[in-house]
Amino acid sequence: MNRGRAFGRAVFALVWKDLLAELRSLEVISAMLVFALTVILVFNFALELTPRLRAELSSGVLWVSLAFSGTLGLNRSLGQEKDRGCLDGLLLAPVDRLAIFFGKALANWLFMLLCLVILLPVLSVLYDPRLLQAGVWGVALLGSLGYVVVGTLLASMAVQARTRDVLLPILLFPVLLPALVASVKASSGFLLGLPGNEISPWLIVLIVYDLIFLALALFVFDTILEE
Amino acid sequence: MRKPFGLKILDGVTLLAFAVAVALVFFYAPLEAQMGAVQKVFYFHVAAGWTGMLGFVVAAVTSALYLITRNPRWDGFSVSGVEIGLVFMLINIVSGSIWAYPTWNTWWTWDVRLTTATIMELIYLAYGLLRQGVDDPERRRRFAAVYALLGFVSVPITFVSIRLFNSIHPVVIGAGGEMPTMAFTPAMQVAFFGSLIAFSFIFVDLFWHRLLLANWAERVDALKARFEDVEGGMK
Amino acid sequence: MGVIEVHRLTRRFGLRTVLNGVELTVQAGEFVALLGPNGAGKTTLLRILASLMRPTMGRVMLAGCELPRQAAAARQQLGFVSHLPLLYGNLSAEQNLWFYGQLYGLQDYRRRAAEVLRLVGLERRSGDAVRTFSRGMQQRLAVARAILHDPQVLLLDEPHTGLDQDACAMLDAVLRRVTAEGRTVLMTSHDLVRVQALAGRFDVLSRGKICASAHADALGPGGLPGFYQQALEEEQ
Numbered sequence: 001m002n003r004g005r006a007f008g009r010a011v012f013a014l015v016w017k018d019l020l021a022e023l024r025s026l027e028v029i030s031a032m033l034v035f036a037l038t039v040i041l042v043f044n045f046a047l048e049l050t051p052r053l054r055a056e057l058s059s060g061v062l063w064v065s066l067a068f069s070g071t072l073g074l075n076r077s078l079g080q081e082k083d084r085g086c087l088d089g090l091l092l093a094p095v096d097r098l099a100i101f102f103g104k105a106l107a108n109w110l111f112m113l114l115c116l117v118i119l120l121p122v123l124s125v126l127y128d129p130r131l132l133q134a135g136v137w138g139v140a141l142l143g144s145l146g147y148v149v150v151g152t153l154l155a156s157m158a159v160q161a162r163t164r165d166v167l168l169p170i171l172l173f174p175v176l177l178p179a180l181v182a183s184v185k186a187s188s189g190f191l192l193g194l195p196g197n198e199i200s201p202w203l204i205v206l207i208v209y210d211l212i213f214l215a216l217a218l219f220v221f222d223t224i225l226e227e
Numbered sequence: 228m229r230k231p232f233g234l235k236i237l238d239g240v241t242l243l244a245f246a247v248a249v250a251l252v253f254f255y256a257p258l259e260a261q262m263g264a265v266q267k268v269f270y271f272h273v274a275a276g277w278t279g280m281l282g283f284v285v286a287a288v289t290s291a292l293y294l295i296t297r298n299p300r301w302d303g304f305s306v307s308g309v310e311i312g313l314v315f316m317l318i319n320i321v322s323g324s325i326w327a328y329p330t331w332n333t334w335w336t337w338d339v340r341l342t343t344a345t346i347m348e349l350i351y352l353a354y355g356l357l358r359q360g361v362d363d364p365e366r367r368r369r370f371a372a373v374y375a376l377l378g379f380v381s382v383p384i385t386f387v388s389i390r391l392f393n394s395i396h397p398v399v400i401g402a403g404g405e406m407p408t409m410a411f412t413p414a415m416q417v418a419f420f421g422s423l424i425a426f427s428f429i430f431v432d433l434f435w436h437r438l439l440l441a442n443w444a445e446r447v448d449a450l451k452a453r454f455e456d457v458e459g460g461m462k
Numbered sequence: 463m464g465v466i467e468v469h470r471l472t473r474r475f476g477l478r479t480v481l482n483g484v485e486l487t488v489q490a491g492e493f494v495a496l497l498g499p500n501g502a503g504k505t506t507l508l509r510i511l512a513s514l515m516r517p518t519m520g521r522v523m524l525a526g527c528e529l530p531r532q533a534a535a536a537r538q539q540l541g542f543v544s545h546l547p548l549l550y551g552n553l554s555a556e557q558n559l560w561f562y563g564q565l566y567g568l569q570d571y572r573r574r575a576a577e578v579l580r581l582v583g584l585e586r587r588s589g590d591a592v593r594t595f596s597r598g599m600q601q602r603l604a605v606a607r608a609i610l611h612d613p614q615v616l617l618l619d620e621p622h623t624g625l626d627q628d629a630c631a632m633l634d635a636v637l638r639r640v641t642a643e644g645r646t647v648l649m650t651s652h653d654l655v656r657v658q659a660l661a662g663r664f665d666v667l668s669r670g671k672i673c674a675s676a677h678a679d680a681l682g683p684g685g686l687p688g689f690y691q692q693a694l695e696e697e698q
Contacts, residue, residue: 006567013564021552024591085546089607091514092548093565094537153377157370161360170356171374174349175381178388185392198395205388216380220373223294227515364476452477 003096010095014103015110018077022111028076032069032115039065040123058127059136059187062119063143063180070112070147071169074155077108082159091225101221105152112144128191135190135199142203143183146210150176153217156224182206234435241428248418248425256418265329270418272322274426275315276344281430282312283347286354287379290372302368305375306358307437311430313351319344339390346385350378463523465490465615465646466511471520472670473506480506482670483520490614493647495661497654497690502667504650508619511648512542525614538566540615541608545623547600548607551593555584555603558592559610566611578606582636598629605636609645616640618649622656634660658686666693673697 022028043061047053081087081104090100120140124131151172158168173180182205189199252270286308293301323341324334335341357374361367466488473481480503488494498504509515511524513533522529525539542548549558556575563571579585582602592600601621608616618637622630637660641647651657657664658678664686666674674693681689 009564009567013561017550017553017557017561020557021550024552027552080550084551085544085548086550088514088542088544088546089548089562090565092512092537092540092542093562094534094567095565150377154374157357157373158360160366160370161357162362163356163360167356167360170353174346174353175377177346178381178384181388181392185395201391202388205384205391209384212380212384213377216377220294220376223369223373226369227509449477 006094007096007099010093010099011103011106014090014100015107018104018107019110021080027080028073028111029114031076032073032111033118035072036065036069036115036119037122039068040119040126044126055128055130055191056188058123058131059184059191061127062123062131062187063184066112066116066119066144067147067173067176067180068169069115070144070151071172073111073115074108074148074151075159075165075168077104077111078152078155078159079164087225097222097225098218100225101152101156101217104156105148105217108148108152109144112148113141116140116144130191130193131187133190136187139183139186139190139203139206142206142210143179143186146179146206146213147176149210149213149217150179153213153221153224156221179206179209182209230439234432234439237428237432237435241425241432244425244428248422251418251421256415257412263329265326268322268326270422271426272319272326273419274422275322276319276340277423278426278430279312279314279316279319279344279347281427282308282310282315283351283379283382284308285434286312286375290375290379293368293372294376299368302372303438303441305372306441307434309351309354309375310437311433313348313355315426315430316344316348316351320348337389337393339386339393342389343382343386347378347382350381354378463526464488465492465525466648467521467523468507468511469521471507471510471522472518473503473510473515474518480670481510481517484667484670484672486665486672488646488648490646491644492663493641493649493661494663494665495657496648496650496665496667497652497657498650498667499694503670504667505619507667508542508617508648508650511615512540512617513537514542538611539613540617541611541613542617542619543601543604543608543621544619545621547592547604549592549600549603552591554589554591555579555595555606556588558603559607562607562610568611574610574612578610581609581639582606583632596629598625598632601625601629601633602636605633605640609640614646616645616647618647620650620652622651622653630656654686654690658683664689666690668694668697 040061043057043065047057049057081090091097116137120131120136151168154171154175155168158164158171161167182202186199186202186206189202248270252267256267256270258264258266286305289301289304289308293299293305320341323336323338323344327336328334354371354374358367358371361370464487466486468484468486471481471484471486472479484503484507486507496504496507506515510517510522510529513524513529513536516530524536527533527536527539529536550561553561556579559575559578560571563575568574575588576585579588582605584599584603584606587595587599592603595603605621621633621637625633634656637647637649647661649657649661658681662678664676664678664681665672673696674689676689
């Protein structure tokens with residue numbers, strides 16, 4: 001299975017490369033975190049929440065700020081490849097195009113999870129301590145996975161357009177909506193301690209979304225990178 | 228560059244069909260007991276929604292065909308489908324709003340179909356912006372096709388998730404539940420199918436027109452390119 | 463059979479025809495300079511050879527592999543240097559080379575990386591972030607990256623762009639060292655003076671076709687500009 005090993009090695013190299021580069025500059029994560037925290041603060045003042053309302057809205061606030069800051073991260077992450085011509089470097093190498101997608105998506109996912117590791121505790125202090133529980137983390141994993149799969153696909157297109165920065169959120173959010181809704185509802189379900197059978201439909205929607213778009217990405221990514 | 232004969236006939240038939248549909252809706256179908264005159268919007272609202280949906284489906288299928296065959300003609304079909312769908316979906320959304328106001332005293336209801344229609348409209352618009360933002364024509368076609376597919380696949384999931392949302396959260400203000408379906412007398416059925424058929428004709432008619440437009444635009448571009456070549460060749 | 467063989471290569475962008483039936487053959491070990499005015503299609507030709515772009519029509523063979531069908535196999539045998547560095551600024555030189563080494567599946571990456579760094583004269587800066595490098599150093603590192611996997615063919619797209627005289631001289635020294643190992647090189651350039659000292663053969667691309675070709679010995683020292691002018695005039 002030589003091709004398999006080459007594939008795995010390429011994906012690992014891509015993820016490691018992104019992590020190394022990020023470690024030196026913290027470009028992606030800092031943009032995402034600062035933006036997310038700002039959004040959270042704005043919500044606090046804009047919505048004038050009573051403690052009870054705050055608890056109920058906290059998962060909504062979490063996912064909205066994540067969704068918006070995620071676009072910054074995606075644009076940075078894929079912009080880096082495009083700007084110094086590095087995408088060419090990747091395409092020149094004898095690696096499967098799909099490995100490029102997986103590597104990028106995986107790296108983006110890790111960045112998002114890193115942000116969550118900081119955001120969730122902050123939110124739990126500012127909004128609702130019940131946010132820090134396994135169920136919410138689980139939803140965060142699934143939701144962010146769907147986000148980066150679709151986001152990496154669309155960002156790969158958006159960075160090649162003239163209107164790059166504006167385009168990504170416009171392309172992403174309508175398509176992402178079901179995953180967003182499901183993530184919010186599932187998170188708040190866990191938060192409010194709702195019974196399992198009320199949370200599970202949302203989890204199913206999320207899983208179905210992730211699977212369908214993962215499958216679609218496999219078919220479609222090649223065409224995005226062609227010239 | 229002349230309009231094909233078949234299209235001229237279709238234009239006539241479409242106008243006729245539309246006139247008949249209007250007549251049916253306003254003069255043949257009875258006034259609905261509860262909602263009164265505003266209910267008549269319903270006929271056009273649903274027909275427009277159906278047409279909007281059709282445009283989307285056509286765009287998705289032809290996008291897939293473009294990606295497989297790389298024949299630019301399919302891309303022309305996709306663009307036409309999206310543009311027409313955009314307009315009809317807008318009619319659907321606005322008419323839904325017009326219907327909602329006298330009925331529930333609110334301009335907007337989070338009815339699952341209306342909300343999904345709005346999201347579809349946003350995807351259409353994003354499609355347009357994507358095309359605008361990519362300069363290279365071949366890349367533009369490819370990216371647009373990919374996005375049309377992604378958008379199309381997301382819509383059913385969106386529908387399901389919003390329906391799930393609404394079933395858990397019956398919003399008390401105005402509606403939030405489904406748009407009520409009313410009792411259909413046979414006369415209303417006739418008007419309903421009449422407008423459905425008329426709108427389908429309108430769809431095909433406009434679609435054909437739009438395709439022609441795309442063809443002519445391409446021919447103009449080709450002539451322009453040849454002209455520029457000749458000019459530029461004189462170094 | 464040449465290492466690079468191009469027959470009737472045509473490439474269109476929408477309605478514009480950029481390459482119009484290009485014929486080109488490069489034998490093993492040759493250093494060919496591809497000259498031509500702006501917009502002649504030099505970069506397009508090179509990108510097709512580098513498997514980054516597909517031809518509209520025609521046949522392209524590189525190192526025995528047909529492009530684009532056997533592009534994956536061809537990639538192992540080619541290195542590409544463009545005027546963009548294709549390097550990650552936030553990583554060090556060594557980390558960049560490690561990354562590409564992984565992509566090319568190099569087994570003894572460490573030894574090879576040290577080797578190429580020495581070849582391009584950057585062994586003392588291997589741990590520094592690439593964004594601290596001058597443009598000349600970045601280009602030299604780009605060459606190191608391109609030959610890391612020891613490819614048969616080296617393609618260079620106007621590599622001297624943006625370099626001052628000293629950097630150019632250093633790059634030329636690197637190129638000479640690299641090609642002494644018997645590699646096949648195809649380089650596009652605007653700089654006739656520079657190129658005359660490097661290449662063994664000169665082909666002129668104009669209006670999408672190769673319109674002239676000459677060997678260095680046939681031209682004699684300083685004969686290139688004249689040959690180039692004449693080739694372009696004849697094209698008119």
